[in-house]
Amino acid sequence: MDEKMIKEKIETGRAWLRTGYGKEGDPDYQTDQQLKKKQPPLVKEAMSGNVIGLPMDFEGIEAETDFLTIVNRRSSHRVYTGKPMSLKQLSYLLWCIQGVKEIRGKSYATLRTVPCGGARHPFETYVAIQNVEGLKDGLYHYLPMGHKIELLKEPADLKDFIGTSLMGQVWANKGNVVFYFSIVFYRSEWRYGIYAHRGLMTDAGHITENLYLALTALGLGGCAIGAVDGKYCDQVFGLDGEEESIVYAMPAGTVCEEDKQKEQDFYAFVKEQGL
Ligand SMILES: Cc1cc2nc3c(=O)[nH]c(=O)nc-3n(C[C@H](O)[C@H](O)[C@H](O)COP(=O)(O)O)c2cc1C
Numbered sequence: 681m682d683e684k685m686i687k688e689k690i691e692t693g694r695a696w697l698r699t700g701y702g703k704e705g706d707p708d709y710q711t712d713q714q715l716k717k718k719q720p721p722l723v724k725e726a727m728s729g730n731v732i733g734l735p736m737d738f739e740g741i742e743a744e745t746d747f748l749t750i751v752n753r754r755s756s757h758r759v760y761t762g763k764p765m766s767l768k769q770l771s772y773l774l775w776c777i778q779g780v781k782e783i784r785g786k787s788y789a790t791l792r793t794v795p796c797g798g799a800r801h802p803f804e805t806y807v808a809i810q811n812v813e814g815l816k817d818g819l820y821h822y823l824p825m826g827h828k829i830e831l832l833k834e835p836a837d838l839k840d841f842i843g844t845s846l847m848g849q850v851w852a853n854k855g856n857v858v859f860y861f862s863i864v865f866y867r868s869e870w871r872y873g874i875y876a877h878r879g880l881m882t883d884a885g886h887i888t889e890n891l892y893l894a895l896t897a898l899g900l901g902g903c904a905i906g907a908v909d910g911k912y913c914d915q916v917f918g919l920d921g922e923e924e925s926i927v928y929a930m931p932a933g934t935v936c937e938e939d940k941q942k943e944q945d946f947y948a949f950v951k952e953q954g955l
Contacts, residue, residue, distance in 0.1 A: 733828050760856065818838070
């Protein structure tokens with residue numbers, strides 16, 4: 681790529697970030713919501729007939745409850761023990777990142793455990809599961825209404841999928857779970873139209889921060905991943921890539937204190953290069 685093209689691409693990225701509500705200079709512009717067009721569904725329907733209910737009783741789950749302790753302990757984990765994760769732990773994590781607590785109005789919006797611009801909640805959560813008690817290894821989709829998951833596929837090459845989907849970050853394939861977050865674009869565009877897109881990525885951040893904190897509370901670990909091959913993930917999960925596309929991921933798993941040095945090895949280059 682030549683210098684000119686690099687400069688243009690940088691400018692495109694910055695221009696996108698500068699786009700804020702009402703800044704496009706067209707006072708007559710109206711979004712589909714303002715035009716009273718039909719609202720899209722709040723969530724995606726189940727894609728398979730293989731739906732599994734998740735436990736909602738978190739009484740007695742072993743979890744840190746002191747908020748400052750959780751915040752101070754939070755860090756990224758890229759080394760996992762390979763020990764199993766319980767179904768209750770997975771259920772707790774899914775609840776903490778996308779659980780539906782309430783419906784606003786008759787069916788205007790879902791109110792969830794994370795905030796979201798206009799309560800549009802345009803995200804769908806997919807999970808690659810390996811070694812979670814009571815579940816077959818495979819690819820699943822979270823159904824937040826009713827707090828269920830559905831099994832989509834049982835690929836034989838799950839580890840290869842995880843490594844490739846995260847642009848070669850193969851350490852992630854030792855996690856018990858890899859969360860993949862897609863955006864159903866029109867759910868936000870209906871309300872915010874041409875101004876929707878910057879907000880989508882800010883909202884994505886709320887999900888993974890809740891996930892980091894929930895993992896920390898449970899004594900588990902994970903790492904947010906921006907380097908995701910969205911196109912490949914869309915293909916494998918059966919998403920169209922146009923109206924819905926995977927943009928963000930987070931592997932997570934059981935961790936232990938003894939692996940602290942291995943975690944630090946990921947940043948050995950800082951010392952080696954005298955940074
Ligand atoms: C949006 C986002 C994208 C990230 N992408 C990656 C990634 O692709 N690979 C990776 O190893 N870490 C990734 N991380 C983790 C960061 O490297 C990590 O948060 C940072 O080094 C600070 O460490 P800490 O989370 O332990 O405080 C990402 C974090 C965020 C928030």
